[in-house]
Amino acid sequence: MKVGLIGVGLMNGSLALDLKSAHPSVTIYGISRRASTLANAKELGLIDHQSTIDEMKDMDFVSIAIPVTATVDILPSVLNAIGPNTLVIDMGSTKTAICESVSEHPKREQFLACHPIAGTEFSGPEAAIRNLYQGKVNMLCETQKTRPDLLKRAHAIFTNLGMHMREIDPSEHDRNIAYVSHLSHITSFMLGKTVMEKEADEQNIFDMAGSGFSSTVRLAKSSPEMWMPIFRQNKHNVIETLDEYISNMEHFKSLLANDDYTTLVEEMKNINKIRHILKPENKTNGK
Amino acid sequence: MKVGLIGVGLMNGSLALDLKSAHPSVTIYGISRRASTLANAKELGLIDHQSTIDEMKDMDFVSIAIPVTATVDILPSVLNAIGPNTLVIDMGSTKTAICESVSEHPKREQFLACHPIAGTEFSGPEAAIRNLYQGKVNMLCETQKTRPDLLKRAHAIFTNLGMHMREIDPSEHDRNIAYVSHLSHITSFMLGKTVMEKEADEQNIFDMAGSGFSSTVRLAKSSPEMWMPIFRQNKHNVIETLDEYISNMEHFKSLLANDDYTTLVEEMKNINKIRHILKPENKTNGK
Numbered sequence: 001m002k003v004g005l006i007g008v009g010l011m012n013g014s015l016a017l018d019l020k021s022a023h024p025s026v027t028i029y030g031i032s033r034r035a036s037t038l039a040n041a042k043e044l045g046l047i048d049h050q051s052t053i054d055e056m057k058d059m060d061f062v063s064i065a066i067p068v069t070a071t072v073d074i075l076p077s078v079l080n081a082i083g084p085n086t087l088v089i090d091m092g093s094t095k096t097a098i099c100e101s102v103s104e105h106p107k108r109e110q111f112l113a114c115h116p117i118a119g120t121e122f123s124g125p126e127a128a129i130r131n132l133y134q135g136k137v138n139m140l141c142e143t144q145k146t147r148p149d150l151l152k153r154a155h156a157i158f159t160n161l162g163m164h165m166r167e168i169d170p171s172e173h174d175r176n177i178a179y180v181s182h183l184s185h186i187t188s189f190m191l192g193k194t195v196m197e198k199e200a201d202e203q204n205i206f207d208m209a210g211s212g213f214s215s216t217v218r219l220a221k222s223s224p225e226m227w228m229p230i231f232r233q234n235k236h237n238v239i240e241t242l243d244e245y246i247s248n249m250e251h252f253k254s255l256l257a258n259d260d261y262t263t264l265v266e267e268m269k270n271i272n273k274i275r276h277i278l279k280p281e282n283k284t285n286g287k
Numbered sequence: 288m289k290v291g292l293i294g295v296g297l298m299n300g301s302l303a304l305d306l307k308s309a310h311p312s313v314t315i316y317g318i319s320r321r322a323s324t325l326a327n328a329k330e331l332g333l334i335d336h337q338s339t340i341d342e343m344k345d346m347d348f349v350s351i352a353i354p355v356t357a358t359v360d361i362l363p364s365v366l367n368a369i370g371p372n373t374l375v376i377d378m379g380s381t382k383t384a385i386c387e388s389v390s391e392h393p394k395r396e397q398f399l400a401c402h403p404i405a406g407t408e409f410s411g412p413e414a415a416i417r418n419l420y421q422g423k424v425n426m427l428c429e430t431q432k433t434r435p436d437l438l439k440r441a442h443a444i445f446t447n448l449g450m451h452m453r454e455i456d457p458s459e460h461d462r463n464i465a466y467v468s469h470l471s472h473i474t475s476f477m478l479g480k481t482v483m484e485k486e487a488d489e490q491n492i493f494d495m496a497g498s499g500f501s502s503t504v505r506l507a508k509s510s511p512e513m514w515m516p517i518f519r520q521n522k523h524n525v526i527e528t529l530d531e532y533i534s535n536m537e538h539f540k541s542l543l544a545n546d547d548y549t550t551l552v553e554e555m556k557n558i559n560k561i562r563h564i565l566k567p568e569n570k571t572n573g574k
Contacts, residue, residue, distance in 0.1 A: 117497040137494050166494050173495075179482045180496040184503040187474050190539060192558040194532045195466045207424050207453050208460075209467040210404040214565055215502045216471035221562045224555035228548055235543055242540045245481045246533060252477060253529045256522055261515055268511035271479040275508045278501055 004051060004059040006031045006078065007066035008041035010119060011091045013128025015063055015161075016046040021130070022160050029055060041125040057083040061157065068092040069229040072101040079107040087150040089114045093177060094233045095141045095170035112154050113141040115173065116163065117181075123223040134162035141170045178237035183245060185219045185227055186238070192220035291338060291349040293318045293365065295328035297406060298352035298378045300415025302448075303333040308417070309447050316342060328412040344370040348444065355379040356516040359388040366394040374437040376401045380464060381520045382428045382457035399441050400428040402460065403450065404468075410510040421449035428457045465524035470532060472506045472514055473525070479507035 001023050005012040008030045019026050030047030032038045041047045056062050056078060064071050064078065071090050078088055079102060089112045092098050099113050118136040120127060138158050143151055158165060168176075195209075195217070231238050255264045288310050292299040295317045306313050317334030319325045328334045343349050343365060351358050351365065358379050365375055366389060376399045379385050386400050405423040407414060425445050430438055442452060455463075482496075482504070518525050542551045 117495060119497065119499065121499070136497070139495065176486070176495050179485050180500045183481065184478055184500045186536075186539060187478050188503055189555060189558050190532060190535045191471055191474050192561040193535050193554070194470065194528065196558065196561060196564070197531070197535075198466050198528075199463070208404060208426065208463050209565065210406065210423070212406065212408070212506050213467045213471045215505050216475055217561060217565070218502050219499050220558050222559075224552045224559065228552045228555065231543055231551070232546075232548055239540060239544060241481065241485075242536065242543075244484070245477060246536050246540070248477045248480050248484075249473075249529065249533050249536070252473060253526060253533070256518055256529075257526060259519075261519055264518070265511045265515045267480070268476060268515065271476050271483065271507050272509075272511065274479045274483060274504060277483070278496065278504070 001026045001061065002029065002059045003027070004029045004031065004056045004062040005047060006053075006056075006062065006064040006074065008032050008037060008046055009065065009124050010122060010127040010132075011065035011116070012063055013041060013044070013046045013125045014118075014130070014132035015065075015091075016041075017128055017130045018133060018161050019157075020045075029059065037125060044125050044128065046125055046128055053077055053081045056081045056086065056088075059083075059086050061153070062086060062088045064088065064090040065092075067226055067229040068094045068098065068233050072097050072233075075101050075111070076105055079105050079111060082107065082110060084110075086110060087112065087153050089154060091116055093181060093230045095139075095173045097233045099142055099170045108145055109147040110150055112143065112146045112151060113170065114154075114158075115139040115141075115177070116158075121218050121221040123226060131162070133158070136163055137166055138163045139166050139168050139173055141168060141173060143167055174234050175237050178234055178241045182230060182234060182238050183241040185222055186231070186242065187245065188217050188219035188222075192217045288313045288348065289316065289346045290314070291316045291318065291343045291346040292334060293340075293343075293349065293351040293361065294353035295319050295324060295333055296352065296411050297409060297414040297419075298403070299350055300328060300331070300333045300412045301405075301417070301419035302350055302352075302378075303328075304415055304417045305420060305448050306444075307332075316346065324412060331412050331415065333412055333415055340364055340368045343368045343373065343375075346370075346373050348440070349373060349375045351375065351377040351379075354513050354516040355381045355385065355520050359384050359520075362388050362398070363392055366392050366398060369394065369397060371397075373397060374399065374440050376441060378403055380468060380517045382426075382455075382460045384520045386429055386457045395432055396434040397437055399430070399433045399438060400457065401441075401445075402426040402428075402464070403445075408505050408508040410513060418449070420445070423450055424453055425450045426453050426455050426460055428455060428460060430454055461521050462524050465521055465528045469517060469521060469525050470528040472509055473518070473529065474532065475504050475506035475509075479504045 003026055016028050028047045029049050029051035030038055030041050031051050038050050071092050090098055091114055095113050102108050102111055116138045118132050290313055303315050315334045316336050316338035317328050318338050325337050358377050377385055378401055382400050389395050389398055403425045405419050
């Protein structure tokens with residue numbers, strides 16, 4: 001199997017590690033804007049060869065995992081370049097704009113829009129880890145537009161990685177993911193900002209911040225190059241989540257300011273129910 | 288050594304497990320409002336005997352780990368009850384009101400105000416775990432008001448648990464901890480609330496929420512009985528952090544609404560610096 005990776009960071013790098021384990025005969029061709037990134041990916045054993053868009057014509061499977069605005073820019077040219085037997089997927093955290101960018105493309109049926117719900121706060125080839133996708137969900141959009149044999153191939157590859165497939169409409173995906181992913185990245189970034197602005201003496205953070213703070217602020221370590229384009233492309237939905245979140249914050253503040261502790265406790269008890277909705281941590285971590 | 292635990296949940300229960308390992312001859316006396324909680328603590332082997340405030344007079348060491356408003360209520364009576372050789376500490380997440388509640392007490396010198404920066408989102412005796420305090424920081428307030436021999440005893444106990452001691456003024460403690468702990472609990476609760484309000488179909492959360500969301504919303508599982516009193520007692524500082532946080536949120540939203548992506552990326556890059564300030568996760572987890 002010949003696999004082309006456009007972007008060789010956390011997502012495609014981790015994919016490469018698992019593909020190499022599952023298919024010893026796979027050959028992996030990598031593309032990246034930065035020569036140094038490609039060199040790192042090669043040194044880390046993620047890719048076998050540096051490649052070009054033109055060479056994607058010989059691939060069985062091409063995975064695009066780059067900033068979502070760049071995906072929209074490059075996806076039509078990738079489809080132009082591929083041969084008749086190539087499957088192309090993307091792993092972006094937004095789906096509407098990406099699906100729209102090739103909706104009229106003559107090779108639309110060779111593309112499958114994916115969003116594996118997997119990742120860490122780290123980025124780049126060095127961030128690649130084994131089993132990132134094990135036990136995780138892969139959201140698939142507009143599967144009816146993908147050629148059945150290629151859709152079947154995608155299913156086989158992802159199932160082999162240990163993933164569970166779910167189908168979802170692109171706009172529903174973007175609306176929901178704004179709540180369960182994009183918003184939590186912004187709340188983390190703003191928590192980090194608020195604390196850093198207050199604590200001129202960094203040692204105070206170091207001493208007094210416990211595992212709770214580390215957990216809540218973890219996503220503030222995420223790559224701006226990857227995340228700004230996501231917020232930008234999903235701007236309408238993200239702003240809606242921010243409005244609702246800020247309104248909830250203001251409400252909480254007013255309960256506290258007005259000493260309405262009965263309502264405060266009631267609200268917190270209601271929110272506690274998230275215990276039963278969330279997957280257990282160890283399952284979420286794919287262990 | 289005779290140890291009295293007022294409150295037998297996560298904090299004192301975990302303390303009991305480690306004290307029993309470190310001092311095989313320790314006998315632990317537990318006090319709780321709820322008979323069922325005490326029974327659980329005994330069944331779990333956290334305490335040897337159920338006890339009363341009056342019996343605290345024979346203890347070498349009394350640890351209070353209950354909601355901070357209850358600590359303020361009970362601390363004077365505990366000091367009234369103890370013998371001349373008893374050390375009393377509290378583990379509350381606020382320090383000003385607790386220190387003030389006994390500032391004029393004739394046995395003030397037998398008390399040490401502590402805040403171990405340790406915990407999980409779980410509560411009750413079942414939440415007790417070994418090595419919770421290993422490698423963690425214990426913030427000590429007004430140590431000059433504690434009798435030197437008792438302060439020395441406290442240091443010995445905590446050092447034996449693997450803790451590092453830091454001294455801090457109570458009001459400085461409360462101001463800083465509002466940022467690195469209380470605020471992050473509220474941002475988590477409000478994230479949980481915003482998502483739960485939106486997603487009537489809980490399966491959508493289950494499917495699309497990844498480890499990033501789990502991490503950011505983890506503290507929303509925390510006990511309202513424990514946390515409302517903290518927000519209440521530290522109201523002034525907490526409202527200040529909320530004002531700054533909401534203002535940062537509004538600013539982020541306006542950058543997005545105005546398509547000012549250059550500034551957005553610059554801000555996110557600045558916040559990324561928190562990578563170098565935070566302790567590494569494994570250290571934070573005390574592993």
